[in-house]
Amino acid sequence: MKKIAVLVLTVLTFFLFIFSISAEPTELGAEKCAKMCHKAEYDSWLKTKHATMRHKVDCETCHGKGSDYAKMWIMKDKEAAKAAGLIAKPDKENCLKCHKNDFKESMLKECH
Numbered sequence: 001m002k003k004i005a006v007l008v009l010t011v012l013t014f015f016l017f018i019f020s021i022s023a024e025p026t027e028l029g030a031e032k033c034a035k036m037c038h039k040a041e042y043d044s045w046l047k048t049k050h051a052t053m054r055h056k057v058d059c060e061t062c063h064g065k066g067s068d069y070a071k072m073w074i075m076k077d078k079e080a081a082k083a084a085g086l087i088a089k090p091d092k093e094n095c096l097k098c099h100k101n102d103f104k105e106s107m108l109k110e111c112h
């Protein structure tokens with residue numbers, strides 16, 4: 001009887017684990033990033049076209065959806081944050097899908 005209970009628990013834990021890592025990350029929103037730590041980037045981003053146009057390009061469009069990496073203890077660990085989907089320094093590849101014709105290296109410094 002005990003063995004079966006252990007087996008059932010093991011299988012349940014396994015499926016919970018698989019579920020927790022396979023769930024797609026979701027967006028938390030720019031305000032959340034500002035409140036947590038990044039007020040400076042937020043204020044400066046607000047002044048860009050990305051923030052004022054109708055289909056916003058916000059923090060998570062460039063840096064990756066935040067639900068998995070936004071916890072403080074993950075953010076403080078560069079490797080863990082990266083594994084959880086953070087793109088700390090977005091590069092050209094993150095821009096080209098929208099800026100195919102007008103991309104310039106200098107634009108990477110003008111996001112916020």
Ligand code: HEC
Pocket residue numbers: 030033034038041042043045050057058059060061062063088089090091108109111112
């Ligand atoms: C259009 C794309 C884009 C958007 C939108 C954007 N960023 Fe960035 N972010 C970048 C790029 C590119 C860099 C790297 C800049 C550099 O190398 O100087 C960067 C760098 C950063 C860094 C420094 C990372 C490091 O390790 O040095 C932080 C923090 C940051 N962004 C936060 C934010 C927050 C918060 C928002 C939303 C309010 C935001 N970003 C919106 C593109 C973006």
Ligand code: HEC
Pocket residue numbers: 047048049050053057061062090091092094095096097098099107108109110111
């Ligand atoms: C989802 C589409 C999308 C992505 C991804 C995107 N952009 Fe943009 N970006 C736009 C649009 C649309 C505009 C407005 C163009 C216009 O009105 O001229 C814009 C404008 C800009 C501007 C001008 C900002 C201003 O205030 O005048 C810069 C600089 C820029 N993008 C840099 C970047 C960089 C760097 C990346 C990648 C890290 C990036 N963008 C990713 C869609 C995007």
